[in-house]
Amino acid sequence: xxxxxxxxxxxxxxxxxxxxxxxxxxxxxxxxxxxxxxxxxxxxxxxxxxxxxxxxxxxxxxxxxxxxxxxxxxxxxxxxxxxxxxxxxxxxxxxxxxxxxxxxxxxxxxxxxxxxxxxxxxxxxxxxxxxxxxxxxxxxxxxxxxxxxxxxxxxxxxxxxxxxxxxxxxxxxxxxx
Amino acid sequence: xxxxxxxxxxxxxxxxxxxxxxxxxxxxxxxxxxxxxxxxxxxxxxxxxxxxxxxxxxxxxxxxxxxxxxxxxxxxxxxxxxxxxxxxxxxxxxxxxxxxxxxxxxxxxxxxxxxxxxxxxxxxxxxxxxxxxxxxxxxxxxxxxxxxxxxxxxxxxxxxxxxxxxxxxxxxxxxxxxxxxxxxxxxxxxxxxxxxxxxxxxxxxxxxxxxxxxxxxxxxxxxxxxxxxxxxxxxxxxxxxxxxxxxxxxxxxxxxxx
Numbered sequence: 001x002x003x004x005x006x007x008x009x010x011x012x013x014x015x016x017x018x019x020x021x022x023x024x025x026x027x028x029x030x031x032x033x034x035x036x037x038x039x040x041x042x043x044x045x046x047x048x049x050x051x052x053x054x055x056x057x058x059x060x061x062x063x064x065x066x067x068x069x070x071x072x073x074x075x076x077x078x079x080x081x082x083x084x085x086x087x088x089x090x091x092x093x094x095x096x097x098x099x100x101x102x103x104x105x106x107x108x109x110x111x112x113x114x115x116x117x118x119x120x121x122x123x124x125x126x127x128x129x130x131x132x133x134x135x136x137x138x139x140x141x142x143x144x145x146x147x148x149x150x151x152x153x154x155x156x157x158x159x160x161x162x163x164x165x166x167x168x169x170x171x172x173x174x175x176x177x
Numbered sequence: 178x179x180x181x182x183x184x185x186x187x188x189x190x191x192x193x194x195x196x197x198x199x200x201x202x203x204x205x206x207x208x209x210x211x212x213x214x215x216x217x218x219x220x221x222x223x224x225x226x227x228x229x230x231x232x233x234x235x236x237x238x239x240x241x242x243x244x245x246x247x248x249x250x251x252x253x254x255x256x257x258x259x260x261x262x263x264x265x266x267x268x269x270x271x272x273x274x275x276x277x278x279x280x281x282x283x284x285x286x287x288x289x290x291x292x293x294x295x296x297x298x299x300x301x302x303x304x305x306x307x308x309x310x311x312x313x314x315x316x317x318x319x320x321x322x323x324x325x326x327x328x329x330x331x332x333x334x335x336x337x338x339x340x341x342x343x344x345x346x347x348x349x350x351x352x353x354x355x356x357x358x359x360x361x362x363x364x365x366x367x368x369x370x371x372x373x374x375x376x377x378x379x380x381x382x383x384x385x386x387x388x389x390x391x392x393x394x395x396x397x398x399x400x401x402x403x404x405x406x407x408x409x410x411x412x413x414x415x416x417x418x419x420x421x422x423x424x425x426x427x428x429x430x431x432x433x434x435x
Contacts, residue, residue, distance in 0.1 A: 001321065001322075001387075001390060001391075001394070002321070002322035002323075002324065002326070002327035002356075002360070003319050003320065003321060003322060004319070004320045004322055004330070005318065005319040005320070006318050006319075035350045035352075035353065036350025036351060036352045036353060038352070044352045044356065045352075046327075046331065046352055046353050046356040046357075047330075047331060047334045047353050047356075049330065049334065075322065075327060075330055075331065075334075075356075077327075077352070077356050080387075082409075083391065084391060084394070084395050084406050084407075085394075086362070086363055100355070100359075101359055102352070102355050102356040102358075102359035102360070103351070103352035103355045103356055103359075141362075143395075145406070164405070164406075165405040165406075166397075166402050166405050166406055167406075
């Protein structure tokens, strides 16, 4: 789910950047440091939308660096347990399949795939129903529910299920039109 | 950080955001319910890593997920745990993760301490699906964005970035591109402001921001779908059923063709 939140960060700036364009350099450094990162609390910082405030700089003892407290607004993406997402399948194997929803990876174990779907190996491994009417393969779009999340330093990884009502394949790229 | 030891066993630093009552069903009958130590741990740290144990509803009917529920009624974020990393400082103080019922809930309550004593936890009448209420622990001033709203914002940012950036070395970060693509694909509506206005009317019927956002993202067609995918709405079904039905009818007008 996307959020628009205000975050705060202490930015350190080398004295060589001091001058009339100090603020611009600070903002550029902020964007470079923060955009695309992932934190456990807020999820993926997708984009910075604005800088709200830059506080007074504090010279650090022993070095010439100056620390500025910067308050900024950003769009973040963070999955939650219980959330329903539409994801694109990236890989299928006998343990289940991997899907991506934005920057987040989701794994759906074969235990959380409906029992009537079986794994079919081959050039294009997939899960197919017994009558062949529904197929999950690479690039299929599926609606799934997040049932668990795990946060590493730089990414969020989720576990999902398609075993409940109204979950499963939305769009199968391999289906004949 | 304060360590909270239950039963004298040392706990690792815990920032688990849950008061946990884990029902360990090991060797316990369904009818046996014991009180577990109720411990609440704040999750205010941004260094939350690894899995955070969830609150497990000790209703032994819950056979799908073992999410502990909280006694105090305070809202906490719960993340299902897959496993605890070594650094994971959340922890279940007393009961082990309830794996008795299939263990699918990824609630491997793993206190790294050895002194964990699995205890059966009292069954709480709260529905299992209360866990799915998306108890979002948002920082102050946070605003939930539906996918269609996020798509608009991100497209605007992308427009600015391409205009302002003459430096070919500056590229969009990968999460940005992925998030933009995801938001665009899942933007189901033509008129985002109208959709937001329509959905905001549900607040009067006790629907939370998270639930409103979910309805906007899912783009459901029927009431059954809404209640199946957002079970937390069932608790106030008598209150919100009519309003949600009206909203679904209105949203159909804003749906895009894809």
